[in-house]
Amino acid sequence: MPKDDIKIDLDIFQILNEDGKIVNTKEMPQLKNDDIKRMYELMVLARVFDDTALKLQREGRMLTYASLQGQEAAQIGSALAFQKNDWFVPSYRENGVFITVNYPLDMLYQYWAGDERGMKIPDDINALPVAIPVGSQIPHAVGIAWANKLMGRDSVAVVYFGDGATSKGDFHEGANFAGVFQVPCVFICQNNQWAISVPFKKQTHAETVAQKAIAYGIEGVRVDGNDVFAVFKIVKDAVAKARAGKGPTLIECVTYRLQHHTTADDWTKYRTPEEVDMWKRKDPIARLKKYMEDEGIWNEAYEMQVLNDAKAKVSEATKKFESAEPPKPIDMFTNVYEELPPEIEEQRKDFE
Amino acid sequence: MKMNLVQAIGLALTQEMENDPSVILLGEDIGEDGGVFRVTEGLWQQFGDNRVIDTPLAEVGIIATSIGLAIAGMKPIPEVQFDGFSLPMLDQIYNHAGRMRKRSQGKYHVPLVFRVPHGGGIRALEHHSESLEAFFTHIPGIKVVTPSGPYNAKGLLVSSIRDPDPVVFLEPKRIYRAIKEEVPEEEYTIPLNKAEIRQEGSDVTVIAWGAMQKIVKEAVEKLAGKYSVEILDLLTLYPVDRNTIIDSVKKTGRCVVVQEAPRTCGYGAELIATINDKALLSLEAPVQRVTGYDIPVPLPKLENYYIPDVTRINKAIEAAMSF
Numbered sequence: 001m002p003k004d005d006i007k008i009d010l011d012i013f014q015i016l017n018e019d020g021k022i023v024n025t026k027e028m029p030q031l032k033n034d035d036i037k038r039m040y041e042l043m044v045l046a047r048v049f050d051d052t053a054l055k056l057q058r059e060g061r062m063l064t065y066a067s068l069q070g071q072e073a074a075q076i077g078s079a080l081a082f083q084k085n086d087w088f089v090p091s092y093r094e095n096g097v098f099i100t101v102n103y104p105l106d107m108l109y110q111y112w113a114g115d116e117r118g119m120k121i122p123d124d125i126n127a128l129p130v131a132i133p134v135g136s137q138i139p140h141a142v143g144i145a146w147a148n149k150l151m152g153r154d155s156v157a158v159v160y161f162g163d164g165a166t167s168k169g170d171f172h173e174g175a176n177f178a179g180v181f182q183v184p185c186v187f188i189c190q191n192n193q194w195a196i197s198v199p200f201k202k203q204t205h206a207e208t209v210a211q212k213a214i215a216y217g218i219e220g221v222r223v224d225g226n227d228v229f230a231v232f233k234i235v236k237d238a239v240a241k242a243r244a245g246k247g248p249t250l251i252e253c254v255t256y257r258l259q260h261h262t263t264a265d266d267w268t269k270y271r272t273p274e275e276v277d278m279w280k281r282k283d284p285i286a287r288l289k290k291y292m293e294d295e296g297i298w299n300e301a302y303e304m305q306v307l308n309d310a311k312a313k314v315s316e317a318t319k320k321f322e323s324a325e326p327p328k329p330i331d332m333f334t335n336v337y338e339e340l341p342p343e344i345e346e347q348r349k350d351f352e
Numbered sequence: 353m354k355m356n357l358v359q360a361i362g363l364a365l366t367q368e369m370e371n372d373p374s375v376i377l378l379g380e381d382i383g384e385d386g387g388v389f390r391v392t393e394g395l396w397q398q399f400g401d402n403r404v405i406d407t408p409l410a411e412v413g414i415i416a417t418s419i420g421l422a423i424a425g426m427k428p429i430p431e432v433q434f435d436g437f438s439l440p441m442l443d444q445i446y447n448h449a450g451r452m453r454k455r456s457q458g459k460y461h462v463p464l465v466f467r468v469p470h471g472g473g474i475r476a477l478e479h480h481s482e483s484l485e486a487f488f489t490h491i492p493g494i495k496v497v498t499p500s501g502p503y504n505a506k507g508l509l510v511s512s513i514r515d516p517d518p519v520v521f522l523e524p525k526r527i528y529r530a531i532k533e534e535v536p537e538e539e540y541t542i543p544l545n546k547a548e549i550r551q552e553g554s555d556v557t558v559i560a561w562g563a564m565q566k567i568v569k570e571a572v573e574k575l576a577g578k579y580s581v582e583i584l585d586l587l588t589l590y591p592v593d594r595n596t597i598i599d600s601v602k603k604t605g606r607c608v609v610v611q612e613a614p615r616t617c618g619y620g621a622e623l624i625a626t627i628n629d630k631a632l633l634s635l636e637a638p639v640q641r642v643t644g645y646d647i648p649v650p651l652p653k654l655e656n657y658y659i660p661d662v663t664r665i666n667k668a669i670e671a672a673m674s675f
Contacts, residue, residue: 087424120457128423129455133447139413140448143420143428150376150402151425169440173413180408335458336493338516341545341591 010208012222012254015229018282020290022229029233033297039080039228040292041306043072043285046096048310049105050259052318053095053112057263061322063114066093070226070258073284074190075160076100077231078253082158082186082239087126087148089141089159091134093190097160101125105317106324115327126155134195135165138187139174145185145242146177156184156242158235164195166209175250179216184242186235187250190225192257197270209252218248225253226284256282353535358528360502360535361391361467364509365429367539369399372427375513378405378414379431379467388433389469389528415441415466419448422462427513431467435522436479438468442487449518450493465512465519470498471563471612472659473526475652482649483613485561488520489590489622495544496589498522500565502533504587507542515544524563531566547593549600553582556606556672559597559623561586564610564660571665579673589619597623598630605636606672610660615643637675640668 015024022028031039050069056062068075075096082088088097098108103125111118111130119129128144131137141159148155165171166189178185189209193200206212213220219241223234231253238249256279260267267276292298333340333348340348355363369375377392383406386393396404407414411432418428432438445466453461472481488496497512497519499505505523512519550565551572558581560568565585572581582600586592601607607627609620624639642660650658 116454117457119455121459123459128460129452133443136416136444136447139416139444140420140423142413143417143422144424145420146417147421147424147426150421157420169412170416173408173410173416176408176410177413177417181405335454335456337453337495338461341495342594343591 010211010222012224013230013234014224014227015233016227016287016291018287020287020294022291027233028229029236031229033295036292037297039076039232040285040288040298041309042076042080042096042100043228043288044306045310045313046072046076046099047285048307048314049095049099049108052314053109054259054263056109056318062109062112064262064264065112066262067257067259068093068096070256070279070283071190071192072096073228073288074188074225074231074253074255077228078158078188078235081232081235082156084124085126085155086239087128087141087144087155087157089128089137089144089157090130091137091161091165092130092132093162094130094160098127101127103127105313106320109317110321110324113321115324117327118321135161135168135170137161138165138170139177142174142178142183142185145183145248146181149181149183154243156186156239158186158188158239160188160190162195163189163191163193163200163203163209164198165189166212167203175212175216175218175248178248179218182245182247184245185248186238186242187248188235189250189252190255191252192255194257194261194267194271196261196265210250213250216250218250220250220252222252222254225255226282226287228284228288353537354532355502355535356529356532357499357502357505357523358389358391360506361509361523362393362395363535363537364506364513365392365395366398368510368513369395369403374425375427375429376403376405376421377429377431378407378418380407380409380414380433382406382431387431389525392431411437411441412444415449416444418464419444419452419462422464423452423460427463429465429467429513433469434476434480435468435470435482435484438484445488445494445518445520446491450491453493453517461516462518463516465509465521467521467523469525469528470522471524471526472649472655473563475655478651481655483611483644485522485589486613486617486619488522489619493517495519495591496522497544497587498524498562498589499587500524500562500585501527501531502535504542504548506535507540508544508587510539511541511544514541519544522562526563527566542587544588545591545593547587547596548585549596550583550585551581553580553604555579555581555604556608556669557582557584557600557604558608558610558665558669559584559586560610561589562612564612567660567662568610568665571662571669574662575666575669579669581669594626594630597626601627601631602634605634607635608640608642608665608668608672610642610665612644612659614646615641616646618643637672640672642668
């Protein structure tokens with residue numbers, strides 16, 4: 001793309017405001033009522049899934065878990081905007097994306113309960129496993145997108161990371177390679193304002209994440225990450241642009257982590273209840289519900305049905321992962337090499 | 353045809369790129385310039401921008417995008433210019449290249465070959481002369497290979513490229529142009545778990561790899577037949593050919609391990625532990641170690657005092673023999 005065409009808009013792009021009103025009719029994507037309901041149902045499912053994980057963790061039935069609450073619009077809105085043949089490259093807070101691409105819920109729980117078999121990604125999902133080292137997955141997505149370009153495949157790579165990751169060299173090197181080689185990669189930064197206890201303003205002296213795109217010669221966009229329509233629209237456009245061979249985009253979804261960093265964290269030590277309450281009023285699910293109610297596609301009966309469906313799915317997933325046979329200890333020696341080297345073969349025999 | 357190590361590696365790369373369109377090279381100055389050691393000379397002209405890729409000056413970007421490329425079906429061969437610059441890449445090699453097969457429960461694998469000009473002895477600047485093999489052999493999920501001459505360099509590199517797991521290929525830069533041998537144009541491979549017996553002997557086993565092979569050979573020649581020395585060349589450090597090592601030590605009862613890297617926790621220590629495990633009762637003397645010292649590699653004025661030489665190797669052989 002000629003460098004003159006690079007667009008950086010540092011205003012926050014919004015379609016659905018905090019009161020559930022459409023403020024940008026022109027940009028509102030063409031969505032049928034059923035599409036909007038699907039967005040809502042997935043966001044509710046993600047919230048119920050997350051609440052249940054936190055509850056299971058308190059009861060000792062789940063290990064350290066990273067909540068996505070508050071980021072449902074950023075995750076579900078973006079995940080609905082790419083296609084099945086595209087790649088999704090997660091960090092560790094993307095359960096909403098996993099749920100949207102139809103990853104089995106019981107396997108997600110299984111993974112977060114410490115059983116590696118939960119990350120056996122089904123054949124029909126092009127995703128990398130959860131990446132725990134912050135930002136390390138970003139250049140992998142660039143490599144995947146690059147392979148897609150070199151092999152002429154119709155497939156875009158979409159990578160997720162947080163505001164903390166933008167301080168890492170992996171982000172810089174990945175974004176720089178993506179710009180230089182013009183690969184079909186979409187960078188989605190969920191700026192949830194906090195990297196554990198460090199606020200965004202201590203992460204960078206830059207005003208926004210999106211402006212960092214300027215330095216890489218790629219397009220940068222800043223979007224209200226709690227507005228599912230805006231996220232969907234921006235990501236869909238970026239994916240289409242990448243698919244058309246017009247280069248990568250850095251998207252900053254401005255959002256908020258409503259819960260602790262993980263279950264091993266306590267946010268009351270570093271942020272005020274007033275700040276959290278302020279963001280609760282911007283809750284992405286409440287906002288969409290208000291809009292749907294005004295449009296006549298939400299009522300109490302529907303809400304009950306959506307909640308009950310979500311609870312039933314999550315309860316079934318809980319039962320399934322908790323009743324799974326425990327992993328066989330001997331299996332820890334598999335999937336290290338294609339063929340077990342003699343060194344490990346001997347250790348495996350000792351173990352038996 | 354007689355060629356040196358640089359030419360043999362270049363030939364292996366050329367032939368594998370001709371055989372397999374998914375093989376691509378990534379690195380700094382490897383394109384039009386042909387690489388700082390001229391290993392990739394002519395390849396950019398033959399294969400073009402999309403297969404011989406001059407990357408930005410970013411080691412982590414090179415290895416990490418290679419991991420993504422490999423997962424998505426390419427066979428990338430990333431290069432770092434000098435061993436000392438590979439350290440920031442260890443994060444990606446340890447956490448992802450070596451672990452992706454496990455992390456994905458076997459869904460993905462990372463068939464890349466990471467080429468590293470390795471070791472000292474070329475009178476280079478600081479950070480250009482490191483021997484980091486123990487860093488790599490300690491990482492689960494990867495293989496570590498180091499040739500000692502043009503013939504085995506070609507065969508080992510072809511095997512590495514065809515291997516489904518990530519391979520770190522340590523190229524002893526000191527001997528890049530120091531040895532010329534007959535290297536067949538025809539395709540051949542050398543298995544990635546076989547050591548070679550360079551010279552048979554019955555008194556003492558000397559184990560070395562990479563550039564140290566040449567020094568060991570010179571040392572043994574200087575002994576002029578005083579002892580019957582068996583020289584082992586490991587070629588692959590992980591998985592290592594323990595059978596050949598153990599058989600040899602059982603036969604000779606004495607052993608000297610030579611490594612360029614610092615002593616503590618060096619690769620030689622693992623070899624000695626293996627010998628103690630499996631051949632202790634055959635030993636007539638403690639296994640001797642000739643190594644670099646536990647200090648940063650000195651600058652060229654003092655480098656030769658650091659790298660094991662003929663005198664130190666022969667002193668160790670004498671110590672093993674006279675115990």
